[in-house]
Amino acid sequence: MKAVKSYVAYSADKPLEPYQLDRREPEANDVEIKILYCGVCHSDIHTVRNEWGGTMYPVVPGHEIVGKVTRVGNEVSRFKIGDTVGVGCFVDSCGHCKNCKEDNEQYCENGHSQTYNSYLQDRKTITYGGYSTHIVVTEKFVLNVSDKLPLEKVAPLLCAGITTYSPLKHWNVKAGDKLGVVGLGGLGHMAVKIGASMGAEVTVLSRSKSKEKDAQQLGAHHFEITTDKSTMERLANSFDFIIDTVSAQHDYNDYLALLNTNGVMIILGVPPTPSDVQAFQLIGGRRSLVGSLVGGIKETQEMLDYCAEHNITSDVEMINIDQINEAFERTLAGDVHYRFVIDMASLK
Numbered sequence: 118m119k120a121v122k123s124y125v126a127y128s129a130d131k132p133l134e135p136y137q138l139d140r141r142e143p144e145a146n147d148v149e150i151k152i153l154y155c156g157v158c159h160s161d162i163h164t165v166r167n168e169w170g171g172t173m174y175p176v177v178p179g180h181e182i183v184g185k186v187t188r189v190g191n192e193v194s195r196f197k198i199g200d201t202v203g204v205g206c207f208v209d210s211c212g213h214c215k216n217c218k219e220d221n222e223q224y225c226e227n228g229h230s231q232t233y234n235s236y237l238q239d240r241k242t243i244t245y246g247g248y249s250t251h252i253v254v255t256e257k258f259v260l261n262v263s264d265k266l267p268l269e270k271v272a273p274l275l276c277a278g279i280t281t282y283s284p285l286k287h288w289n290v291k292a293g294d295k296l297g298v299v300g301l302g303g304l305g306h307m308a309v310k311i312g313a314s315m316g317a318e319v320t321v322l323s324r325s326k327s328k329e330k331d332a333q334q335l336g337a338h339h340f341e342i343t344t345d346k347s348t349m350e351r352l353a354n355s356f357d358f359i360i361d362t363v364s365a366q367h368d369y370n371d372y373l374a375l376l377n378t379n380g381v382m383i384i385l386g387v388p389p390t391p392s393d394v395q396a397f398q399l400i401g402g403r404r405s406l407v408g409s410l411v412g413g414i415k416e417t418q419e420m421l422d423y424c425a426e427h428n429i430t431s432d433v434e435m436i437n438i439d440q441i442n443e444a445f446e447r448t449l450a451g452d453v454h455y456r457f458v459i460d461m462a463s464l465k
């Protein structure tokens with residue numbers, strides 16, 4: 118056991134605070150990583166505030182991790198001390214079910230081990246995430262990160278990047294397709310960048326007029342305000358794909374109505390409360406309502422390599438760890454441009 122510094126939530130209604138965490142000594146297949154940067158995902162907030170239920174306190178969030186290898190177990194072959202690496206939303210899976218064998222560990226039939234607020238495959242050991250100075254992860258779930266890009270801007274790719282890349286690839290979004298992105302936050306801004314890089318004609322669908330200029334700089338071709346009824350009427354039947362990244366309750370029917378015949382609406386955001394869907398919105402245009410969860414390890418590596426090749430990173434606002442509670446509040450207020458990233462050197 119090695120004691121490391123971290124930030125923790127003890128309950129849903131208390132601010133995060135410093136915490137000493139025990140990490141395991143690296144076993145044969147383990148990589149120990151000194152964390153340089155960790156992104157702040159809205160899932161961290163949902164979990165800390167127990168909005169989805171099932172939060173196991175104390176919880177140390179964080180699943181957008183970039184760092185340097187500090188120690189390796191004696192059977193580790195892909196990494197050595199000093200390598201730059203990443204860890205995303207999960208740190209293990211059963212390895213033998215159909216989905217794991219097909220590199221879709223995120224859909225492990227026996228339950229994958231998430232990076233925090235989850236159990237390792239022994240089903241006993243609770244996981245603690247990246248708001249900490251070090252993490253120990255089995256080699257297979259560690260990603261190679263290119264030193265070519267600024268690392269603090271790479272960290273959010275480990276969740277926001279792969280969560281948007283994976284469905285864009287799966288549904289084969291391509292040049293000429295009309296893509297709507299609902300919500301311009303962490304996931305949304307990556308959907309804009311990656312979607313545009315794949316050749317799609319991207320429209321940001323936002324509540325926040327103040328984000329219009331940014332949307333264009335991120336690569337969006339159009340920007341529309343969703344709170345305006347006449348705009349929503351004008352946009353009816355105009356998208357081949359919609360990526361919905363909204364974190365709070367909203368009406369899916371309003372956005373389904375914007376899809377073309379055969380259009381696909383991809384749910385990425387996870388509002389804590391369920392939404393009603395009108396059958397007419399689906400049958401009227403043979404539309405599909407689908408969802409997608411992050412992406413497998415192989416695809417995450419593919420995404421990191423793709424982003425390095427296409428010079429795609431996240432737009433980040435750096436914070437020290439003692440600003441984390443303020444960052445949560447600003448994220449909840451939609452005031453994030455477009456991902457908070459913690460400089461872990463500030464955790465002393």
Ligand code: NAP
Pocket residue numbers: 157158159160161163276277280299300301302303304305322323324325328362363364365366367384385386387388409410411448449451453455
């Ligand atoms: P975020 O940075 O807070 O962005 C969410 C955006 O949604 C906001 O910036 C805002 O954009 C819009 N929004 C927020 N509240 C809204 C409301 N009441 N009505 C309409 N729009 C609203 O969050 P994030 O980190 O991108 O995460 C987004 C969601 O995806 C969260 O629920 C998170 O848990 C989930 N998630 C899912 C996966 C997955 O694998 N599927 C992975 C990671 C995260 P505008 O100001 O532009 O309207």
Ligand code: ZN
Pocket residue numbers: 158159160161180206276277
């Ligand atoms: Zn996330």
